Amino acid sequence: MCGVVMSMGTDPPEGPAIDAEYGRGPMRRQAFFWLRLGAMSLNSKLAEMFQTMAAVLEIRGEPVFKAIAFTRVARALDDSTIDIAKAVQDGTLDQIKGVGASSRKVIEDVVRNGRSSDYDELIATIPAGLIELLGISGLGPKTIAKLWRERDIKSIAELSAAIDSGKLEGLAGIGAKKIEQIKQGIEMLATAGKRMGLPFAMELAQTIVAQVKALPGVSRAEPAGSLRRCKETVGDLDILATISADAKPAEITEAFTKFQQVTHVLGQGDTKSSVMTDAGIQVDLRIVPPDHFGAALQYFTGSKEHNVHLRQIAQERGLTLNDWGLYKDEEWEKAKAKAKGKDASHAATHAKAIASKSEAEIYAALDLAYVEPELREDRGEVELAQQNKLPKLIVQADLVGELHCHTTASDGTASIEEMAQRAKELGYAYIVITDHSKSQVQARGLDAKRLLAHAKEVRKVNDKLKGIEVLIGTECDILADGHLDYEDAVLAELDFVVASPHTALRQERDKATERMLRAIDNKYVNVIGHPTGRLINQRPGLEFDWDAIFKAAAQSGTALEINASWPRLDLDDVRARSAISAGVMLTIDTDAHSARDLGSNELGIAVARRAGATVKHVLNAQPLAAVRKWVAAKR
DNA sequence: GCCGTTTTCGGCCCGACTGTTTTCAGTCG
Numbered sequence: 076m077c078g079v080v081m082s083m084g085t086d087p088p089e090g091p092a093i094d095a096e097y098g099r100g101p102m103r104r105q106a107f108f109w110l111r112l113g114a115m116s117l118n119s120k121l122a123e124m125f126q127t128m129a130a131v132l133e134i135r136g137e138p139v140f141k142a143i144a145f146t147r148v149a150r151a152l153d154d155s156t157i158d159i160a161k162a163v164q165d166g167t168l169d170q171i172k173g174v175g176a177s178s179r180k181v182i183e184d185v186v187r188n189g190r191s192s193d194y195d196e197l198i199a200t201i202p203a204g205l206i207e208l209l210g211i212s213g214l215g216p217k218t219i220a221k222l223w224r225e226r227d228i229k230s231i232a233e234l235s236a237a238i239d240s241g242k243l244e245g246l247a248g249i250g251a252k253k254i255e256q257i258k259q260g261i262e263m264l265a266t267a268g269k270r271m272g273l274p275f276a277m278e279l280a281q282t283i284v285a286q287v288k289a290l291p292g293v294s295r296a297e298p299a300g301s302l303r304r305c306k307e308t309v310g311d312l313d314i315l316a317t318i319s320a321d322a323k324p325a326e327i328t329e330a331f332t333k334f335q336q337v338t339h340v341l342g343q344g345d346t347k348s349s350v351m352t353d354a355g356i357q358v359d360l361r362i363v364p365p366d367h368f369g370a371a372l373q374y375f376t377g378s379k380e381h382n383v384h385l386r387q388i389a390q391e392r393g394l395t396l397n398d399w400g401l402y403k404d405e406e407w408e409k410a411k412a413k414a415k416g417k418d419a420s421h422a423a424t425h426a427k428a429i430a431s432k433s434e435a436e437i438y439a440a441l442d443l444a445y446v447e448p449e450l451r452e453d454r455g456e457v458e459l460a461q462q463n464k465l466p467k468l469i470v471q472a473d474l475v476g477e478l479h480c481h482t483t484a485s486d487g488t489a490s491i492e493e494m495a496q497r498a499k500e501l502g503y504a505y506i507v508i509t510d511h512s513k514s515q516v517q518a519r520g521l522d523a524k525r526l527l528a529h530a531k532e533v534r535k536v537n538d539k540l541k542g543i544e545v546l547i548g549t550e551c552d553i554l555a556d557g558h559l560d561y562e563d564a565v566l567a568e569l570d571f572v573v574a575s576p577h578t579a580l581r582q583e584r585d586k587a588t589e590r591m592l593r594a595i596d597n598k599y600v601n602v603i604g605h606p607t608g609r610l611i612n613q614r615p616g617l618e619f620d621w622d623a624i625f626k627a628a629a630q631s632g633t634a635l636e637i638n639a640s641w642p643r644l645d646l647d648d649v650r651a652r653s654a655i656s657a658g659v660m661l662t663i664d665t666d667a668h669s670a671r672d673l674g675s676n677e678l679g680i681a682v683a684r685r686a687g688a689t690v691k692h693v694l695n696a697q698p699l700a701a702v703r704k705w706v707a708a709k710r
Numbered sequence: 711g712c713c714g715t716t717t718t719c720g721g722c723c724c725g726a727c728t729g730t731t732t733t734c735a736g737t738c739g
Contacts, residue, residue: 079734094726105733132711137711138711139722139723140711140721140722140723141711141712141713142711143711143712143723144711144712144722145711145723147711147712148711172713173711173712173713173714174712175711175712175713176711176712177712178711178712184714212737212738213728213736213737213738215736215737215738215739216736216737217735217737218736218737219712245728246734248727248730248731249730250729250730250731252728252729252730253728253729253730256728256729321736367735372723374739375739377736377739378724378739381723382724382725382739383739384723385724386724386725387723387724389724390724395724395725396725397724397725398725400718536718541723588729684731
């Protein structure tokens with residue numbers, strides 16, 4: 076929800092050209108919206124539209140389940156690689172769970188005509204600026220509607236002005252504190268940037284958790300939230316801590332607000348503090364009793380959708396699941412009555428929990444297998460946990476080789492031998508040297524002659540070093556039309572071929588699909604490197620007919636890479652998940668350009684785990700013999 | 711708005727906290 080609301084807040088660019096083309100006022104805004112959506116993939120474009128429609132319905136005060144239904148459709152589109160255009164053509168839209176008659180019509184109209192009149196008509200029922208108000212923390216649909224109807228406020232700018240001029244005073248249900256909260260929310264929205272990239276969030280979390288642990292009295296501190304689930308970007312950091320019996324929680328939360336990274340304190344209480352850091356990201360610290368740590372960790376790790384599903388299961392059994400533990404309904408009710416008027420911590424001290432100490436206990440008490448944090452997105456993991464069929468997720472130690480890295484021969488900083496030595500130190504059984512091909516001029520890409528000489532050098536190193544197999548490969552460019560940057564006869568001399576797109580990354584979908592299918596079809600191509608070429612927060616990358624790509628990759632025996640380097644992480648979790656279910660083999664590679672980068676594959680592992688990958692799904696988790704067999708089978 | 715092997719109508723998405731209130735509405739995760 077937040078992502079969509081934030082991006083909807085973008086004002087159309089000013090300027091005579093835009094004015095001339097689209098006029099001024101709401102129509103111009105709408106035209107700009109369609110223009111901007113044009114640059115996105117069809118799935119995310121539609122998902123954003125359904126999120127917007129849900130927001131409009133909420134502000135209009137329609138029955139909440141209508142908005143929920145549209146939100147579900149948005150999520151179904153975002154979480155899948157279903158080829159929407161094809162589904163429209165085949166009349167199979169109905170097979171997408173959550174898509175009914177109304178959503179179907181919107182999707183069909185957008186696919187066929189590029190826009191939907193149902194959509195246009197719905198969002199025209201409220202001023203466009205109201206939707207961006209939803210991005211303000213503390214402001215919800217009901218209050219926004221009230222501000223609009225009773226004070227004629229239609230945008231963030233008008234809201235700011237109204238607060239300054241005292242125009243909000245006298246509104247029922249909105250007191251001084253609420254106004255201050257809204258004011259802060261507007262400031263936050265202005266200063267908060269994009270979501271923070273996972274590696275930076277990990278580093279920040281590590282530092283802050285270490286600082287929390289160093290405070291006297293703290294016995295345990297761990298990060299929760301989307302960071303623990305390893306989402307590729309993180310909105311804020313949640314840290315949970317326990318303290319010794321004689322320590323005072325309020326002293327800990329206060330010390331936390333004095334950390335050097337803190338720019339301002341958003342809230343400070345006995346057991347919780349929220350601060351904004353100089354990294355532009357909010358960090359929350361919660362002090363939790365040791366006996367309830369597992370329940371709190373489960374609760375604050377999320378996701379929301381996963382937790383709602385768990386609570387539903389608890390409810391069916393007459394149980395209540397909250398951040399304090401799992402309780403029998405009547406037990407929790409009784410405890411709440413006993414603690415009457417006081418907060419939930421008082422209720423928790425009176426109630427006897429069925430499970431609360433550890434996450435494992437909670438899942439077990441609900442007859443669920445333990446669900447790894449990376450899987451907690453309600454993408455089917457709860458059902459698998461019920462059947463005890465969760466995948467045994469891959470871990471870093473499962474990787475036994477590297478299939479994609481560079482040396483000084485092209486744009487790397489280490490020699491063949493240095494890279495091989497480092498791979499050996501990492502405990503790898505093999506490493507494939509894959510320098511750039513000739514089109515990558517800026518990266519000193521190798522022409523055929525240099526490549527063959529390079530191959531001889533690699534073989535020499537392989538003969539010299541014991542305890543590691545050093546193979547010669549290439550990262551061969553996939554040209555814009557799908558042809559490769561080397562002749563087949565050259566590729567035939569190599570042990571292994573990674574083929575990657577580096578240019579023409581704004582190609583339209585059909586052309587891109589054709590290009591990629593041609594590359595997959597080449598019998599010497601073993602892996603498609605960073606298939607889309609996307610860069611997180613920078614460049615969207617290529618969009619394909621994913622079904623066709625997965626099918627071709629599975630049938631031909633071509634693996635797809637999860638490139639572990641930031642900001643690539645390409646394939647992403649959703650596509651990697653679809654690839655697995657289509658029977659496609661994956662690789663997790665560092666694309667290392669230095670000896671130090673070799674082995675930095677944590678982020679790639681994170682993506683693979685979120686995709687549900689196990690050892691058998693990852694080529695470089697297999698012994699060298701299996702990799703050679705893989706190559707031989709395609710040739 | 712969507713869904714259904716008990717339902718084509720009636721139920722979906724739960725629980726806690728905050729602020730504004732004196733019993734609850736709105737927001738959040």
